[in-house]
Amino acid sequence: xxxxxxxxxxxxxxxxxxAVRSTEMVQExxxxxxxxxxxxxxxxxxxSAASMxxxxxxxxxxxxxxxxxxxxxxxxxxxxxxNGEVRGYVSNPHVDPERNSQGKLNVAEVVGRxxxxxxxxxxxxxxxxxxxxxxxxxELGEDFTYYxxxxxxxxxxxxxxxxxxxxxxxxxxxxxxxxxxxxxTDDVIxxxxxKLNTMEPVSKLIQDGLTPEELLFxxxxxxxxxxxxxxxxxxxCQCSKERISNAxxxxxxDDISAMIEEDGxxxxxxxxxxxxYMFDKTDLQDILDEKRxxxxxx
Numbered sequence: 001x002x003x004x005x006x007x008x009x010x011x012x013x014x015x016x017x018x019a020v021r022s023t024e025m026v027q028e029x030x031x032x033x034x035x036x037x038x039x040x041x042x043x044x045x046x047x048s049a050a051s052m053x054x055x056x057x058x059x060x061x062x063x064x065x066x067x068x069x070x071x072x073x074x075x076x077x078x079x080x081x082x083n084g085e086v087r088g089y090v091s092n093p094h095v096d097p098e099r100n101s102q103g104k105l106n107v108a109e110v111v112g113r114x115x116x117x118x119x120x121x122x123x124x125x126x127x128x129x130x131x132x133x134x135x136x137x138x139e140l141g142e143d144f145t146y147y148x149x150x151x152x153x154x155x156x157x158x159x160x161x162x163x164x165x166x167x168x169x170x171x172x173x174x175x176x177x178x179x180x181x182x183x184x185t186d187d188v189i190x191x192x193x194x195k196l197n198t199m200e201p202v203s204k205l206i207q208d209g210l211t212p213e214e215l216l217f218x219x220x221x222x223x224x225x226x227x228x229x230x231x232x233x234x235x236x237c238q239c240s241k242e243r244i245s246n247a248x249x250x251x252x253x254d255d256i257s258a259m260i261e262e263d264g265x266x267x268x269x270x271x272x273x274x275x276x277y278m279f280d281k282t283d284l285q286d287i288l289d290e291k292r293x294x295x296x297x298x
Contacts, residue, residue, distance in 0.1 A: 005055055005084070006212045007229045010220040014184040015192070017220060018052040019176040019212035020233060025051070025086060026162055027170040028235040032274045035093040037164040039073045041105045043090050044162035045140040046078045048175040050088070051233045054080030057121070064120045067143075069112025069135050071095075076111070079272070085236035087272040105164070108138030117143050119151065141175070148179065155180040157196055161203025172207030176215055195219050237273035244268055244277045248284070249291050256288045 005020035026044035029035070035043055050065045057063060062081040068074050072095045078088035097109040114135060121129040131151030135143050141160045148156035160175035178192065199205070199218055210218065216225050248256060248266070259266045259279075266279040279287075 003233045004212065004230055005052060005233050006216065006227055007055060007231075008213075008216055008220075008225050008227045010216070010224045010226065011184065011188050014181050014188065015220065015224075016179040016181060017176065017216050017225070018055055019174070019215045020048055020051050021174045021206055021212050022048045022051060022233060023170055023173045023206065025233055025235045026173040029088060030170060032235075033089055033093045035090065036096040037168060038096045038105045038107060038110050039090055039093050040164060040170065041162040042067075042073055042107045042110050042140065043076060043078075043088060044170065044173045045107065045160035045175070046076050047086050047088050047235070048160050048162075048173060049140065049144050049158060049177075050078040050080040051084065051086045052175065052177050053119070054082055054086065055084070055231065057082040057123075059124070061124060062122045064122075066118045066120075067111060067115075067135075067140070068118070069115030069138055071108070071110045071112030071115075071138065073110040074112060074115065077271075084231045084233040085238075086233060087235060087237045089271050089274075105162075107140060111135070111138040111140065113138045117147055119147065144177075148177075157192070159196070159202040161201050161206070163203040163207050172203045174206040174212065174215070175202055176212075176219065178219060192220065195221075235273075237270060237275065239270040239273060239275060239277075241277050245279075245283075245287055248279070249287050253288060253291060256284060256291070260284045260288070 003021050003024045008017045010017055026047055029043055030040040046067055054063050065078045067076040073090045073092050076090050080086045095110045097106045100106040116132050116134055118132040133147045133150045136146045141158050144158040145156055148154045157178045163172040165171040205215055213227055260281050265281055269276045
């Protein structure tokens, strides 16, 4: 089953909801960055959250999420857009502490329990929207819940999960965001809270085969949910050799010449996807010639 997310309303529009299956996306990120299992869980939860936050945008809008704690794997940086394209990386992929007291992957240990979660929204306006809140647990679900409450003034519940099997493969990943709209009644809030407190972990439900729709049905009740939209999500980086060429062309001529004469070429690697780009002497000379041609008086 391919990864995708759904957008929905529930309880006559008093609840806005998102749910995602991100198993393949998280596995691709883990493969590209060679993350160890606990870091895979931390990066995967961040990717899942950002994918749903990106789905709240429209058009060419995009979002950057930065998790910066005092744990050894951070900062974790994730980009997402309104089209379901997500990319991200961690600062240290090779961390794997002992499991926590519940026998689960100790995500808080690699993220840290002190620090911040920052969100920048690029909305095509003169000034970008930026929100930042303290990390409250390091488990990330609670931290994104706190972000929505404090930075966006929207009561919400965020559930995120990643299950790693014995072969170090991502067996299940996904999450949900439930947002409470103005006018919601206390009895509906109590009903949702009861279901959230008694349900199995979201990653386990996805591993068991629940679709994003069924995940929302479990939390909100099938009769209460109206699915509005469905969209695919994927790990997708925007880097390319052309983009890197443009960046090199932005250097001064002496620096490009030094790459040719002293280094005999250049190699660069994208932080987000680990893709490597090689430029031999001929590539660099072509870039330098094009730069010089552009600088000649007309």
